[in-house]
Amino acid sequence: MAQARSHFGRSIAAHAVLLTYTVIALFPVFVIVINSFKSRKAIFSEPLAVPTPATFDLIGYATVLKQGDFFQYFQNSMIVTVASLFFVLLFGAMAAFALSEYRFRGNLMMGLYLALGIMIPIRLGTVAILQMMVASGLVNTLAALILVYTAQGLPLAVFILSEFMKQVSDDLKNAGRIDGLSEYRIFFTLVLPLVRPAMATVAVFTMIPIWNDLWFPLILAPAESVKTITLGSQVFIGQFVTNWNAVLAALSLAILPVLVMYLIFSRQLIRGITAGAVK
Template sequence: MSKARTSPVRSAAAHAILITYTVVALFPVLVIIINSFKERRAIFRSPLSLPNAESFSLIGYDTVLAQGDFLLYFQNSLIVTVMSITGVLLFGAMAAFALAEYRFRGNPLMALYLALGIMIPIRLGTVAILQMMVAGGLVNTLTALILVYTAQGLPLAIFILSEFMKQVSDDLKNAGRMDGLSEYRIFFRLVLPLVRPAMATVAVFTMIPIWNDLWFPLILAPAESTKTITLGAQVFIGQFVTNWNAVLAALSLAILPVLILYLIFSRQLIRGITSGAVK
């Protein structure tokens, strides 16, 4: 009886906490979007107020679309992000399946090597990466960014996915082998559908650093034809003068893909994060 009485209270408290966290997380995003529709003076005078008839202005969006090739920057970011996530999920899942399923002499050393890849940031090797890209003729190409971001996301993806794949029933995989399925079919038809929440989690946490990154686009692909949306937004930030209307408008447009991806994968993301936490 006591559990039945307290469960609605706990449910209400959980919902209140969830709403609070959501408001706190979305508040900076809302402030950026609201101020992107204001004139410059209103941004600094009343940053938390909604735009009205006097303060409303689309000059930031007009500037973004007129100055520079924002649609090209957006396209470049989309191509790099989608291709990098695809590579991380595909190769990461295959490597994680091998580590979780097969026992070989170098298995622990490989797992340790991948763990070190999580702790050591890839930016420490920027000079060596740039030298390799120059030698391969990949500077100022989207391929260079895709390769770097794929390598950057693989250690964490393999670490997370291998733990989930260890939880997949061995009886299910052995039954597939008895039915004549190859290891590739077992991987793609039996294992991957069961780890979709983990795949969605890896996809979201891989996308955000790639989409928001400024370092590698500035080092490897600073040309006008290969600029990403984050690097393109730096056009409006000067040493002495910053066009805040354009900056906020560019940031508002750049936020949209992240929000769309979160809405698409939110259920799988929550399942992936909370898997194993509640029994």
Template sequence: MIDILAWIVGNAGAIGWIMLGLAFGGLLTERFATHLNTDLATWLGALLGAVVALVTALTGLLDTGLGASLSALALVGVMFGYWFLVMPRLPRRRQTRSRLLNRTIYRYRFPSFLGQIVSHVILLAWTLVVLAPLWTMLVNSLKDKREIFRAPFSWPTGDVRTFDGYKNAWIDGNFDLYFRNSLIVTISSLLVILLIGALGAYALANWRSRTSTVIYLYFVAGLMIPIRLGTINIVTIVQDLGLNNQLTGLIPIYVAMGLPITIFVLTAFMRGVPQDLIDAARMDGASELRVFVEIMLPLTRPALATVTVFNMIPIWNDLWFPLILTRDENVRTVTYGVSLLFGQYQTDWNAILSTLSLASLPVLLLYLLMSKQFIKGLTAGAVKG
């Protein structure tokens, strides 16, 4: 793993340039493909941008400032040639878009060239704001302490690049143990949250009465009251149950913390499912459990992905309850283990940033794997009705 990471870091410039060419060719092509097969034109543009970037990287032009400028000009020139010379000859068949996308993403368009430039500048600026902390964390995790304070935002070169922080975090810092504990707690909590939340939301969505409204408002009230206000009572309950200093003592707390947002999102989403579809399944003899498993759950996958992302981030990053309820070495989580690296008189920033870089991978992977469903879940609520 360290060798693969070292290869990626050593070729980060070329990899980043190829990804930039891929994004440049793919994202901007759709702006020019107004009367074409959008999918075909976009994929060809992305492939062409990646190929041009790869060729310029292999020729070594990125090693100098002049060569990098020539590479950028070559990429722009080739893409403009593709957009205005090759792309008009592609099949003129526009893909039929779904009603959901037409009412959200493609509802507000900027047809003018100036509007496209302004919108892209705004999006790029916001992207830089979001990526700046991640960039600072990653580049400083590859430096020693002196180099971190000397040049905190520069990319580490070969003579100052070091992977000692990652090795110390994985081998000497018990990061593998903390990582495993966090995975156990997070995955177990998410499974229970999704199970109970989906069942409860299905019941509230189909049970229309004053009592169900009161129960629904009770869960919604949980969104406005931080669970940390009841820390003293929670600690007392955990101690009475004999779950103190155990990983199983954290799971019920996180379940209680995640159920309000889960019930809130899933109930609204399930109420939007056509009732005729459910009634047809019942008339065919399907039980309520079968309707829930085979009809409701597949239709609510975007909402399930949304609540999974919303719940995983606070559970994975939580420090408050592990700090209070877990003391032994074998039950510490990642965030608790990172907090122990902060000393009273000095701090090993290399080890801290390396550990945080590794700890951020599960959240990033989850979002990348579920981003499509996550975006569908967000946009579905925006176009309800």
């Protein structure tokens, strides 16, 4: 009986701590979003109140959609993220297959070489990357960003995917070989479908830093027509510091797509982290 009560007490305490931290984590986001729907006066007089019919106002959103080219920015971010993701997954899976499937001289060295990039951030090469992009005329193109992000995502992708590819049964691949499938067919039709869950995990891990990156868009592609949404909102908010409605609305608009993507993929992401760490 005493034990049951102490267990009950402990579980209440656990909920209290977790709930407190959840509030700390969500409160700032919540404040921004509710205030983006209020009139300027209400933002200042009652910052913590939810919008009521009296204080409801969409003026901030109207300003943002009129002034900033947010659809263009959004489209640019989408193109960059999807294209980089495609190349990271395709090239990463191919390299991971070669490293995990075949024994050849230099296999281990190649694996270590590709893993270097997990620890050394690509940003340190920025000076030379910019010079290279200037020389090849790729500055202010989305291609420059796609190339850099592909290189940035590859090391982790190869590392995670080769762990998973080692688990694909040899019997299956050998059965394919006996049936006369080429190595390419074995990779694309037998192995790839089996590592799809791992691919989804890598996709989520790769996607978030690309979507959120400010450094490379700022340096490689700052022109208006190729701005990503992260850089676009940074510049836009910087210009409208005193227009609180517009700033709050722009922030809410920037939060929304990431939040939706996260809620769709969160199970995948969490499963990926927990599976990866068990190793």
